[in-house]
Amino acid sequence: MAPLLGSVREAVGDVPALLALARDAGRTAPRPGEGSTARLWELLASVTAVDVAAGRVLEPHLDAVAILAQAGALNREGSKISSEAPEAIPGAAGGAWGVFAAEGPGLRLEAAANGSGTYVLNGSKPWCSLAAQLDGAVLTAHLADGRAAFAVNLHASGVSCETPQWTSRGLREIPSGTVHFDGVSALPVGGTGWYFQRPGFAWGGMGVAACWFGGAVAVARDFTAALAAAADKGREPDQIALAHLGETDRIITSLSAYLARTAERIDAGELSGSGAWSEALRVRGTVAAAVERVQSLAAQNLGPGPLAFNEAYGKRMADLSLYIRQHHAMRDDAQLGALTLKGDRSW
CATH class of the missing domain: 1.20.140.10 (Butyryl-CoA Dehydrogenase, subunit A, domain 3)
Known part of the structure; x- marks a missing residue:
């Protein structure tokens, strides 16, 4: 862990560098419930002890990788989608990921099946930290019978990220804004309510x-x-x-x-x-x-x-x-x- 913590110290304030470290850590970091949860939490705590924002970058990436693994969507390296519709998130599988599950007044993200094993997202999602700098995300959207999780390529056509008016003195390098989806293809991650x-x-x-x-x-x-x-x-x-x-x-x-x-x-x-x-x-x-x-x-x-x-x-x-x-x-x-x-x- 010492080399990683040294790299984090050098990358404080540099979000692309921190995302690169998160991607690297995601290939080998333990996943919760697989026998080394304490080691995973020690990693998260140790990185955050160096810099809180660095922990805020690392945690959602590792969480997304774990979620996809729990759903059977990623292999151990977290670099290949093995579901029935791999084309749903081209280019995002080996990148930096986030998890967007928050809801907000007046904003709603809806998903509809398109008949080919994928879904189409339309609407808006609030509190999407670093969305413009991430490659993919696990997010929740509304179906007719409840909310479900989906994996989406944030570079896909139809995705637009607002630049938030982030006035906070805290986590200044990690603004959280609203992301809009207009006919964006997404891969289901578990069924309704599974997330x-x-x-x-x-x-x-x-x-x-x-x-x-x-x-x-x-x-x-x-x-x-x-x-x-x-x-x-x-x-x-x-x-x-x-x-x-x-x-x-x-x-x-x-x-x-x-x-x-x-x-x-x-x-x-x-x-x-x-x-x-x-x-x-x-x-x-x-x-x-x-x-x-x-x-x-x-x-x-x-x-x-x-x-x-x-x-x-x-x-x-x-x-x-x-x-x-x-x-x-x-x-x-x-x-x-x-x-x-x-x-x-x-x-």
Whole structure:
């Protein structure tokens, strides 16, 4: 992993270089549920600890490759479509991929069968990160009987990517805009509802949390390094700073153990049924809350200085703050509470 992390450090801010690294990593990275989930999550966390945006580039590519593999669409190298309609996404199979499943008010993407094993997409899809720089995507679209997943070549005729007015200071190199589809051919990936019902949907959600965790580890390291540097100059940390560092240590250590244990359970087949999504909600909620707490502890102790003058630290804090907003906070907790009330709990 060390060579990859070194390459990520050199490529910070260079999206084409990061996408190239993602493509390379996708050829050998473990897939969730195949016996090395912990190693996959360690990869995601480690890359994100170097640069949050780099993790944000890597995670969806690896998720797309895993989704296609789960559906039987890609071979192990992720470079060849082996379904009945390989011409549906020419040129995209060996490229950089994204996953677009978000919905938005006033926007709808619809799919219709064309009788040749492929489907035709018409409509618009919001929150498509880096769409103009990707080669292919796994996305969800509406059929008459529900939503289904499809693989599509983003360079195909009929695909147009809006340039978003991205004003955020976080993840500035990864804007998310709307993509429009006008009669674009797409390959079905699983049947209606499969994308959301498969265990891999929950596993992928936990993989995102592993990225968040990596960002928290990096902030904790920033915090520790700043206290150590101050001590070297004769300014020893006071009891409050030490208490906050101790709390940070507890949080990081507990999360690490929780993620490792959850990865083991996935590989053991314990999270392949209805309980997978409940555990994903627990993992994502626990990690998101912990990330915000670690950020708060570091910011309170380090003050405005590094936010104003330390580019790497300021970028990390802004990137991470936006990234964890993929978590739906109390709404996800409400969903978990409903599942808990129905008996989906271990206590």
